[in-house]
Amino acid sequence: MKVIATNIAKPRDISWKGRIQSTGIYKFPTAGPINLKNDAVKGDSIGNKNVHGGKYMACYLYSSEHYAYWKELYPQLDWDWGMFGENLTTEGLLDTDIFIGDIFKIGTAVVQATIPREPCYKLGIKFNDQRIIKQFIDHGFPGAYVRILKEGEIESGDKIIKTEAAQKSVSIYDFFRFINSKELDRRSLEQLIDNPYLPEYKKTRFARLLQ
Secondary structure, three states, rough: OOEEEEEEEEEEEEEEOEEEEEEEEOOOEOOHHHOEEEEEEOOOOOOOOOOOOOOOHOOEEHHHHHHHHHHHHHOOOOOOOOOOOOOOOEOOOHHHHOOOEEEEEEOOOOEEEEOOOOEEEEEHHHOOOHHHHHHHHHHOOOOEEEEEEEEEEEOOEEEEEEEOOOOOOOOOHHHHHHHHHOOOHHHHHHHHHHOOOHHHHHHHHHHHHOO
């Protein structure tokens, strides 16, 4: 498992429903390493800090293995790594093998998997097609957010080493499928609320659904 590309964005203005707003989804590969510091990727742009960045979404990982699928659907686009707004494009690290709470050493940084990425209209703007939101959900491989346990530098070619596996947790793949399911069963909700690795705000949301 390794890093294929490190990607950051400069702020870019977009128009959505008559409003101009800033986004950091237009990420491109960097020539050198990126720095994970203070719950963020140093120098990266975050448009809406309510839904991106911060402790539980400090850095976003997406698998290069899925690029072929999307290139077939959108051959007209100008493709490069970082296309999905990921900070780290990876190889050999799939959502089915990442469990919430898993700890990884990447470069000199240490990170912990937290939640899957949930797509929004900004991905649709970047792809010039809002249908990609449903396509992204149906495809089922969203990539993973991580929180920073140890600050450090990561560059292209760095190995990704799982140093600690979460116990009795749920994979990023299965969690994403569950939250996009039309039927949220009570037993699964209770298990997620008891998951020690899941962010508290997610547990609060699931507790409300139980009520």
